[in-house]
Structures are given as C-alpha cells and as structure tokens.
Amino acid sequence: MGAEPGRSRRRAPRALGVVRALALGVAGLLLAGCASMPDHGEVRPVEASQGVDSQVRVFGVPPADKASPQEIVDGFLEAMTSDDPQLQTARKYLTAEAAEKWKPGAAVTVLSSGLDRFSVPGEKDPAAPRFKIAGKMLATVDERSAYQPDDRRYEQFLQLQQTGDQWRIATPPSSLVLSESDFQRIYRPVNKYYFAGSTLVADPVYVRQRSDPDSRMDPTTQTVTSLLDGPSKWLGPVVTSSFPTGTELREGTKSLSIDGQNALRVPLNKNADDVVEPQCRRMATQLLYTVKDLTGFRIDRVDIVRSDGTTRCQVSEVDAAVIANLPLSPGHQYYVDAEHRLQRLNLDPNREDQQDPPSPAPGPLSGNPAFKVGSAAVSYDEKRAAVVSEDGHGLYVVNLTTAGPMPPPMLTGKGAKPYGLATPTWDATGDLWVADPDPQDPALWRLPGGTGAPERVEVSGLAGGRITGLKASPDGVRIALLVQRESRKYLYTGRIERPEKGDASAVAVRELRPAAPQLADVTAMSWAPRGRLLVVGRESGGVVQARYMLSDGSMVGAGLPGATGLVAVAASEDEKKPVVAESLEDGIVWLPPGAQWRTVVAGGKAPVYPG
Structure with missing residues (x-):
C-alpha cells in the first residue's frame, strides 16, 4: 500500500x-x-x-x-x-x-x-x-x-x-x-428543570436542531421527552422530578405547539392522570421553564392534558415563578474600595447619565474604619455579610441590619497572603462556604446557617489541587471551584450532597467535572442566569476573555465584548441586572444588557452580587 x-x-x-x-x-x-x-x-x-x-x-x-x-x-x-x-x-x-x-x-x-x-x-x-x-x-x-x-x-x-x-x-x-x-x-443546548426541595434547578442537555431521525420528534418534543425521562445521572442524586414514574407523552405525539393564547398543551399518558393538584402544578412549572427558552414564542401558560384529552391543571408564567422559588432580584451590588471598606451600589440601568454614589455597607463594618476588608460575600436576603480580612487570615460574619462592634472571627486560615482565605460564598440554604488554599493543608469549609461551627467538607476528585476560588450556585445543589495545580487554575463544578434529616453523615461535594475544559487557564467565574457560568480565562495561546458556558463544560456563547483585563466578575440570576467586573485598568465596570462596558467606580475591586 x-x-x-x-x-x-x-x-x-x-x-x-x-x-x-x-x-x-x-x-x-x-x-x-x-x-x-x-x-x-x-x-x-x-x-x-x-x-x-x-x-x-x-x-x-x-x-x-x-x-x-x-x-x-x-x-x-x-x-x-x-x-x-x-x-x-x-x-x-x-x-x-x-x-x-x-x-x-x-x-x-x-x-x-x-x-x-x-x-x-x-x-x-x-x-x-x-x-x-x-x-x-x-x-x-x-x-x-x-x-x-x-x-x-x-x-x-x-x-x-x-x-x-x-x-x-x-x-x-x-x-x-x-x-x-x-x-x-x-445539536443545540437546552435546559430541562427539576426540583431540589422547593427550588427549580437547570439540568443542561443537548437535542437535535431539527426532527430527530429516529423518533421523528421536533426539538421541543425531544426536550419534553428528555424531561420526562428524568434528570441527568450527574444531577440525579440531588434533584427530583414531579412526574410520576413511567410518565410519557401520549402515544403518537411528535410535535408540541403553542396556541393563539400562548398556551402549550402537553398530552401525557395515563400514568399522570390521577396526580393531585399541587403535584400537577409542579409538573407544569417544570414544563414551562424547560420549554420557554427553547422556542421563539412567548409562553404564558402550560396545560397538563390527561390521556383522555381533558385538562388536568394549568399554570401561568406568573404562577410558575412563585412555584419555582427562584432567588429574588438583588437590591444592591457590593465591592471593596481602595481603602479596603465594603461598599454597596444601587445601580439603575435606566439612568446612564448619573448614578447614586456608593455607600458604606451598614452594620459593624461602617462603624469600624480600622478593619480592612479583603473580600466579601453577602447573603441572598442582604442581611448578613461574610468578610475576609485584608491579610487573608480571618473570616467574619457581620449583621448588615444593626450596628455594633466587630464580632470575633468564625474561622482563622492557616495560611496568609498569597495563600489567605478565598472569597466566601453563601448558598441558597443560608450556609456559608470558604476555602483555605494553604499549600500545607488545603481545605473547604462550610458554616451551617452562617453561624454554626466550621465543618470541613470532603471534596471527591480534587486530586491534590488547592481551591483558590469558589461560588455556590443559586439553586444550592452545585458549587463551582477554581482549583490550582502548579501554576495553572482549572474550573470544576461539584455536586453538593446533603444528608437526609436524621442522617449523621456530613455534607460533601461529589463528582467534580471540568466546567471549562477548552480553557488553558481560568482567572475568575460567577454563576449566571439559567444555570450557566460566566468564566474569565484564556484558551491556549489566546488572550483573556469572558464568556458564558454551560455548567456541563460545553461552551454556549461568544465572549463578552471588550472583556479584556478582567480579574473578577459577578452576574445576577436576574438577567436585567448588569454584569459587574473588576478591571485592572478601570476598577469596577458595568455591562448592562445590550450596552457597552462603562466604569462605575475607579479603584474598586472584588465585586459581588448577593450569594
């Protein structure tokens, strides 16, 4: 030959x-x-x-x-x-x-x-x-x-x-x-949705762009079928589906369409005929959130249809938003100023010519100018802040609703700069997380309720790396970890497994999986709307840029325009809120939806949204 x-x-x-x-x-x-x-x-x-x-x-x-x-x-x-x-x-x-x-x-x-x-x-x-x-x-x-x-x-x-x-x-x-x-x-990426407790969680999957060659189903029907089949294996241990076992689309259904009233009717088999009203409404909520981002049409309502063609229940978009129990839109953004004080911003996207000036975060921090803040995380209800001292040594939890003296540290890190405690993060259940990247004894810690004694968290799959950054997802079942190995930082997502009530086992992070395998080095990250990650990093031989990625590690969109020189980034679950970032040249910068970057505060660093 x-x-x-x-x-x-x-x-x-x-x-x-x-x-x-x-x-x-x-x-x-x-x-x-x-x-x-x-x-x-x-x-x-x-x-x-x-x-x-x-x-x-x-x-x-x-x-x-x-x-x-x-x-x-x-x-x-x-x-x-x-x-x-x-x-x-x-x-x-x-x-x-x-x-x-x-x-x-x-x-x-x-x-x-x-x-x-x-x-x-x-x-x-x-x-x-x-x-x-x-x-x-x-x-x-x-x-x-x-x-x-x-x-x-x-x-x-x-x-x-x-x-x-x-x-x-x-x-x-x-x-x-x-x-x-x-x-x-x-193929195209889509999210299907399941419940973790009372909160809706995005589970990313891929379906055919057009009719599936085997089933002959259109993309919407493929996605609904995947939803009924149950969550992905990775997410399955921490979420549940409201659909009864064996629920399928009514036999012969190849296409689902939206009627003139912007309602999606979903015919199911007899396994779902006798579900009670609250369960049916949760089923419809899963369907509405799964389908509404997939189609180019507005969906105001989902109807669950029995096997005999009668309607079992209906859920409007307004009702589904309540059932989904998604995080509230944040009232403020927070950052650390040049004097190492925690500041908050109330930015109005409709006021581009002027903004309210930043104000010191209320509570003990504003009454103690001698305390220097290195980084901070604010709870979702904006009533508490977890701050790491500027030297990276101590973690403090302060009340933002009442004044008083600074409390003692909740946790003291073993290392110091440049190995001080990482920026902490709150999860949706009210727990506080922080990492100690001390080279001699790296650890991930959880403070139950933000006030409990620190508990060391087992992280399976860490393989000798040190956690230098972390962010719990708004749904409370995933955590994104920046892991340093030698001179490079990699991004992983882990599944947060919590024991059932009465179970003495500890909370653990399981099955780390690469969240940005295309990037040679990751600088910063934040959770973004619909279960995505906003990642700052560079491809091999490339320049640093920011782009959205699905939490499964697949890239879903182009980079943010002009996002060079960023070292920190924060996004809100509310898509109407701007992306906030720290630029080495400009300080705190802001990218509203459909607009361009602009400087908000010169000299600021470590921007965060609540969470």
Whole structure:
C-alpha cells in the first residue's frame, strides 16, 4: 500500500448532499455531489465539517455499486452526520443484520478533530477488511442527552463482510461519532428543570436542531421527552422530578405547539392522570421553564392534558415563578474600595447619565474604619455579610441590619497572603462556604446557617489541587471551584450532597467535572442566569476573555465584548441586572444588557452580587 503507517493523507471532498433552507419556506437549493476516493494508502483522515450554519441540512450519499472497503468506511462515517430519517443512508453501509440491530439512539461521541482511519488485519479472518477509526475525544452525550467532557483517545474497529459482490460493515460503533463542528451543526443546548426541595434547578442537555431521525420528534418534543425521562445521572442524586414514574407523552405525539393564547398543551399518558393538584402544578412549572427558552414564542401558560384529552391543571408564567422559588432580584451590588471598606451600589440601568454614589455597607463594618476588608460575600436576603480580612487570615460574619462592634472571627486560615482565605460564598440554604488554599493543608469549609461551627467538607476528585476560588450556585445543589495545580487554575463544578434529616453523615461535594475544559487557564467565574457560568480565562495561546458556558463544560456563547483585563466578575440570576467586573485598568465596570462596558467606580475591586 502506498502510504506509510502513521502518516495521513487528505481524503477527497465530502460525499454528501446538502440542502440549504431558504427564507419564507420557498424551494431550497439542493447541492449534491459524489467524490472519488483515493485507491491506495493505509491511513486517511476523515476531516471535521467546516462551520456550516444551522440552516444547512445534510443528507448522506448511498454507497456506490461495488464500492471499495475504504469507500464504504468513509461513506458510513459521513452518513452518520446526516439528517436522514432513521439514519437510513448510514444503514445502507451496514450488513442487513447490523443495520437492524444498530441503535445509536441519543448517544454521541464528540471528537475535537477529525477521525483517522487505519487498515488493520482481521482478528478471525486476516483476509477480511478491518479498519480502526481513532481520534481525540472532546465529550460524550449519553442516552439522557447529557454532555460530559472527555479527553480520552477514541478507538473503534469496523469489521467488513462481503454480501454478494458488495462490501458492508458488520460492526458499527455503538454511538454516533461526530466532529465538534458537526455536533454543533446538528445539536443545540437546552435546559430541562427539576426540583431540589422547593427550588427549580437547570439540568443542561443537548437535542437535535431539527426532527430527530429516529423518533421523528421536533426539538421541543425531544426536550419534553428528555424531561420526562428524568434528570441527568450527574444531577440525579440531588434533584427530583414531579412526574410520576413511567410518565410519557401520549402515544403518537411528535410535535408540541403553542396556541393563539400562548398556551402549550402537553398530552401525557395515563400514568399522570390521577396526580393531585399541587403535584400537577409542579409538573407544569417544570414544563414551562424547560420549554420557554427553547422556542421563539412567548409562553404564558402550560396545560397538563390527561390521556383522555381533558385538562388536568394549568399554570401561568406568573404562577410558575412563585412555584419555582427562584432567588429574588438583588437590591444592591457590593465591592471593596481602595481603602479596603465594603461598599454597596444601587445601580439603575435606566439612568446612564448619573448614578447614586456608593455607600458604606451598614452594620459593624461602617462603624469600624480600622478593619480592612479583603473580600466579601453577602447573603441572598442582604442581611448578613461574610468578610475576609485584608491579610487573608480571618473570616467574619457581620449583621448588615444593626450596628455594633466587630464580632470575633468564625474561622482563622492557616495560611496568609498569597495563600489567605478565598472569597466566601453563601448558598441558597443560608450556609456559608470558604476555602483555605494553604499549600500545607488545603481545605473547604462550610458554616451551617452562617453561624454554626466550621465543618470541613470532603471534596471527591480534587486530586491534590488547592481551591483558590469558589461560588455556590443559586439553586444550592452545585458549587463551582477554581482549583490550582502548579501554576495553572482549572474550573470544576461539584455536586453538593446533603444528608437526609436524621442522617449523621456530613455534607460533601461529589463528582467534580471540568466546567471549562477548552480553557488553558481560568482567572475568575460567577454563576449566571439559567444555570450557566460566566468564566474569565484564556484558551491556549489566546488572550483573556469572558464568556458564558454551560455548567456541563460545553461552551454556549461568544465572549463578552471588550472583556479584556478582567480579574473578577459577578452576574445576577436576574438577567436585567448588569454584569459587574473588576478591571485592572478601570476598577469596577458595568455591562448592562445590550450596552457597552462603562466604569462605575475607579479603584474598586472584588465585586459581588448577593450569594
């Protein structure tokens, strides 16, 4: 064979048909082409698709008559990226038995680059063509549509068999195998919602941009089906679904639509017929929040429909907001000024020409100018503040509603600058968290209720790293951790597991997973609306920028405009509130929705919203 093992040869252009949908629903343009494949060479790379916009539909090209084994393998890999119903074209590259049994379902292997294909000897029959496909993995998407970063090496063997005078694949991959760009073209991120106690929690998943080739469901119906299937495996231990076990969409439902009154009617099977009213309303709340960000239409109401077609319950958007128990919109933003005092801002997005001047945080801090604040966190109700002294040594909890002397420290760190206590954080239950990054004994601490004795928290998966930054999520079941290993900082999210009442076991943080695997170094982070993270960091060889990411580690949006030189950032669950950040050049800066950055306070640092 002409090529040396281990060397790559670019293959011919993609053997795909492409349909681009035109505006106003008029006829599309069909671009179809067949490519001739090189007839020699041991190694051939299957390149990732180039960036194709979401209006492009790709359809595979069936195998040519008497196609070579190499052409069969490459054609099959291309056909897996198609929009064919039930992946019919991809199945034509398989033996009859394999085509019948192949059920990739929702499982996807996402590669950071193209696949390499190697011809290797067969195990049972050395004369039968056998190929190894390999590449660098980026992530996997499991049967519940959950995304999981994964940087392992992907390898799969495809055994070919001859049927008559045609070669076909007898051992296809168990999941779809897509390049990153193909994955972004075919799939879109959405949130489905579950309850942790009385609070609604976002669970990010990926669904097809268009009708699913297997189920023939549209994206909204795919997402609702995923919601009914239950939470992702990672989030499952700390959330619950209000839907009874076995609840599904009524048989035959392929599309869900919004009527002229902006109401979404969701027909369910008989498993949900007899739910009580409060449970039904929680079910409808999960549906409303799951669907409202997915469609381009306003949803004012969700109707739960019994199996006989009658309405079981209705929930309006206003009702759902109460049931969801989401955090209140913050009244202030807080920061530390040049004199190491805690200040608060009351910023009005509608008053760009003038703002109220900052004022000292009330309580013991304002009456004790000698105390120097290094960083702070304010409880969600804005009645208490946790402050770390400027030397990073002591953690204090002060009341913001009454004056008085400074209380004694609640916790004393073992280290000092530059290894002093990290900026603390409050969770939705009222607990206070802080990290001590002391190199000799790094630890994560929780103060129950903000006043209880500090409890050391076990963090599984920390693997010797030191926590230098942390932020509990507004829903109270996740925590974002900045972990330093040598000279680099990585971002992880962990699941907060709390024991049941009467259980003597301690609160723990489980299953750390990368939250920004694309970034070579992370500078700062904050939770943002709809379960996202706002992350400041840089890619390898790039510049520092701020961008939104899903908590599962997938990147969902472009960077914030002009966000260079930021060293701290804070976002609110209320999307109408501005992003607040610390700039090395300008101090405290502010980015209102749809506007540009502007300086609010020169010389300030460590901005935070309550939480």
